Every structure is written in structure tokens, then in C-alpha cells.
Amino acid sequence: NIEAIIFDLDGVITDTAEYHYLAWKKLGEEIGIPFDREFNETLKGISRMESLERILEHGGRQNDFTSAEKEALAAKKNDHYVQLIQSITEKDVLPGVESFLKQIKEAGIKIAMASASKNAFFVTEKLGLIQYFDHIVDAATVIRSKPDPEVFLKAAKAVAATPDRCIGVEDAAAGVSAINDAEMFAVGIGDRSVLGHAKMVLHSTKELNLETILYAYTK
Numbered sequence: 001n002i003e004a005i006i007f008d009l010d011g012v013i014t015d016t017a018e019y020h021y022l023a024w025k026k027l028g029e030e031i032g033i034p035f036d037r038e039f040n041e042t043l044k045g046i047s048r049m050e051s052l053e054r055i056l057e058h059g060g061r062q063n064d065f066t067s068a069e070k071e072a073l074a075a076k077k078n079d080h081y082v083q084l085i086q087s088i089t090e091k092d093v094l095p096g097v098e099s100f101l102k103q104i105k106e107a108g109i110k111i112a113m114a115s116a117s118k119n120a121f122f123v124t125e126k127l128g129l130i131q132y133f134d135h136i137v138d139a140a141t142v143i144r145s146k147p148d149p150e151v152f153l154k155a156a157k158a159v160a161a162t163p164d165r166c167i168g169v170e171d172a173a174a175g176v177s178a179i180n181d182a183e184m185f186a187v188g189i190g191d192r193s194v195l196g197h198a199k200m201v202l203h204s205t206k207e208l209n210l211e212t213i214l215y216a217y218t219k
């Protein structure tokens with residue numbers, strides 16, 4: 001029996017990727033590293049500090065800043081981001097997500113979140129979904145980011161679920177790897193060519209359905 005379903009946030013529950021993009025772009029312009037949407041794809045699901053490192057490398061400036069300066073740049077990006085996410089509402093929940101959460105609750109299965117974002121709690125509150133979650137892992141307590149399974153294992157532990165009785169839902173390749181290494185059942189949302197290592201791949205959140213997923217799990 002399934003004990004918990006553990007969700008990623010950005011790309012699964014809502015599309016904050018656009019806001020992350022705008023915030024990084026603004027910071028990039030401030031330090032003379034312009035980049036486009038295509039490069040931004042490589043930042044999805046990646047933690048704040050790691051994203052900054054990738055941007056600096058992209059601009060050939062990885063050796064130009066001290067670690068204190070890097071902390072300040074990351075904080076500045078977050079200020080831009082926090083400003084943008086103030087306008088998030090229930091309308092920003094991806095299609096099919098809330099009815100899926102309802103199905104899980106009614107089935108008596110725990111719901112947890114394993115996001116790399118330190119703003120996950122705030123965003124979930126803004127989306128009006130906070131009441132569905134039994135636990136949201138505080139990203140600040142996670143030492144090793146995805147693809148490491150740490151965040152998913154922490155989420156399972158918090159809701160007293162056994163990893164092999166958990167389902168993880170992710171939109172990023174690193175996230176699917178994290179779920180696999182946690183020995184959970186991975187459901188990927190997106191492109192099969194990117195998420196082929198997931199046990200089940202759905203094209204969009206509209207296809208999220210508890211019955212179908214439980215069937216695939218038991219098969």
C-alpha cells in the first residue's frame with residue numbers, strides 16, 4: 001500500500017520557473033552576464049547557489065567573486081524573486097493538481113513536498129494549497145541537493161512513510177534520479193526523452209490521476 005505521495009513544487013504544482021528566470025535575468029544584467037531562455041532551462045530544479053555558479057561560469061566569471069560576494073548576489077536574486085511571487089494566486093496552480101491532491105487526501109495517503117526552493121512554503125500558501133500538505137521539507141535543512149535523494153528521504157521520514165511505499169512526482173531529470181535513488185516510484189511530468197528514467201511519464205499535470213498511478217505502481 002502507498003503511504004505517501006511526495007511532490008516537487010516548481011514545474012509540478014505551479015510554474016514558478018518563469019519568475020526564477022526573470023529574477024536571474026535581472027541579476028545577470030546587473031553583473032553583465034546576459035542569458036536567454038534556453039540557458040535558463042539548465043537551471044530548472046537546481047538550488048539557488050548552484051544556479052548562481054552556473055550563471056557565473058556561463059559568463060566566464062566564476063573566479064571573479066569571493067564567497068561572501070556570491071552570497072550577496074544570491075540574496076539579491078532572491079529579493080527580485082520574492083518581489084515577483086507576491087502576485088501568485090490560486091489561478092497559478094497547474095491544471096489537474098488540486099483534484100489530484102483531493103483524491104490523495106480522500107484515499108488517506110499522506111502528502112509531502114520535496115522542493116529545492118527555500119520559498120516553497122510561501123508559494124504553497126499563496127497558491128491556497130497549504131492545507132493539503134502534511135509536511136513541506138525546509139530546503140534550508142537539506143545538505144545535498146537533487147539528484148541526491150536526501151530531500152525525498154526527509155519528506156518520507158517526516159510523514160512516517162517507508163520509501164518503497166512512496167511515490168515521487170517530478171518535472172526535472174535530477175529530481176527523477178533523486179526519487180529513484182530514494183527507492184521510491186518516480187512519476188515524471190514532461191518529456192519522455194528527458195524523464196525516460198522515471199517509472200511512469202505523464203505529458204502534463206492534467207493527466208495526474210490516483211487510480212492510474214496506483215495501478216502502474218502495483219503492476
Ligand code: B16
Pocket residue numbers: 008009010011017020043044045046047048051078114115116117118119120139172
Ligand atoms: P529558491 P523545485 C527549484 O524548485 C527551482 O526549480 C529552481 O529554479 C530554484 O533555483 C530552486 O528551486 C531554489 O529556489 O531560490 O527559491 O530557494 O523544482 O525543486 O521545486
Ligand code: MG
Pocket residue numbers: 008009010011012044045170171172175
Ligand atoms: Mg521542479
